[in-house]
Amino acid sequence: NTKKTLEGKTILITAGPTYEAIDPVRFIGNHSSGKMGFSLAEEASKRGAKVILISGPSSEKPIGKNIELHKVTSAKEMLAKVFEFYDTVDIGIASAAVADYAPKEVAKEKIKKSDDSLTIELVKNPDILKTMGEKKTRQFLVGFALETQNEEENAKAKFEKKNLDMIVLNSLRDEGAGFKNDTNKIKIFTSTEKKEFDLKSKEDVAKDILDCIEAQILK
Ligand code: PMT
Numbered sequence: 173n174t175k176k177t178l179e180g181k182t183i184l185i186t187a188g189p190t191y192e193a194i195d196p197v198r199f200i201g202n203h204s205s206g207k208m209g210f211s212l213a214e215e216a217s218k219r220g221a222k223v224i225l226i227s228g229p230s231s232e233k234p235i236g237k238n239i240e241l242h243k244v245t246s247a248k249e250m251l252a253k254v255f256e257f258y259d260t261v262d263i264g265i266a267s268a269a270v271a272d273y274a275p276k277e278v279a280k281e282k283i284k285k286s287d288d289s290l291t292i293e294l295v296k297n298p299d300i301l302k303t304m305g306e307k308k309t310r311q312f313l314v315g316f317a318l319e320t321q322n323e324e325e326n327a328k329a330k331f332e333k334k335n336l337d338m339i340v341l342n343s344l345r346d347e348g349a350g351f352k353n354d355t356n357k358i359k360i361f362t363s364t365e366k367k368e369f370d371l372k373s374k375e376d377v378a379k380d381i382l383d384c385i386e387a388q389i390l391k
Contacts, residue, residue: 176220177386183221184261185213186254186268186300188228190247194292195279203351204269206230208316211378212265213239219382224261226253228268247271247297254300258307263385265314266301267340269351273297305335312389314338314381318350324359331361337388338362340381346371360384 187209191199210232213225217236225234226242228250234241244250247270258264273294283290301315315336317327320343327341341359342349348371349357357371360381369380 174218177390178216178382179220181221181262182224182260183213183216183263183265184224184226184254184257185209185216185265186226186250186270187213188230188232189269190228190250190271190297191245192247192271192274192297193245193278194275195281195283197282200271200273200275200294201229202269202271204228204230205352206232207352207354207374208356208377209265209267210234211374212267212381215375215378215382221263224257226250226268228270247274247300251298251300251303254304255307258304258311259309261311263312263314263389264304265381265385266304267316268300269318270300271297299334301336302334308335312337312385314340314385317341318344320344324361327359327361331363338384362388 188206189202189204191201193199206227213223213234214236216223217239223239225239242253244253274297276293276295313336315334317330317339319326323343327339331339339361342356344350346357348355355371356374356377358369360367
């Protein structure tokens with residue numbers, strides 16, 4: 173029986189990938205399954221929090237009390253949904269793998285095969301977490317960094333740039349970490365601390381992340 177350490181707290185979690193439409197049948201997406209975000213939602217729910225889970229396309233189903241699931245498709249939809257709730261939130265965790273770019277125009281009809289090459293112009297998507305950081309009042313804000321090189325340096329830069337209280341680094345160079353796997357291997361940074369964890373199930377990684385958040389907000 174889990175202690176209700178987050179009773180009375182509202183946590184907003186973004187999860188999964190975003191899909192950016194190219195035409196009615198195609199999209200730009202990524203390999204996020206949603207598992208990391210859904211594990212966080214389930215563990216927060218066990219600890220008594222009210223959870224607002226905003227997820228891109230994922231086949232995961234949240235299990236637990238007081239988890240409100242909002243499904244979205246694109247980054248723009250995710251941003252709009254986050255800001256329907258942001259004012260009511262005590263803790264925000266951004267575990268979604270949001271597409272940084274989206275097609276400038278969505279073709280109305282299926283694009284026909286014709287020439288040997290096809291160019292799709294992409295434009296920058298909103299940075300959801302950065303916007304959350306800019307509009308932060310009392311929220312404790314946690315971001316993720318998914319890196320393939322210069323991992324710690326890049327994670328620390330994201331921590332600063334997005335005005336975060338904590339960042340969770342996972343690297344695709346670690347076997348069993350990141351996308352799809354049922355496991356992950358993380359490092360957690362705050363402005364003063366660095367913690368390194370072993371490869372674990374995403375359920376256990378979620379526990380470590382929430383333990384660290386609690387240690388910060390309850391101190
Ligand atoms: O879903 P799983 O298969 O379980 O995989 C989990 C995961 C690998 C997706 C997860 O652990 C993870 O690392 N999520 C963040 C992925 C990511 O896009 O990282 P990033 O370094 O590109 O982004 C940095 C942070 O900004 C992230 O918190 C991201 O949610 C946020 N972001 C990024 C771009 C954008 N336009 N809006 C954002 O909010």
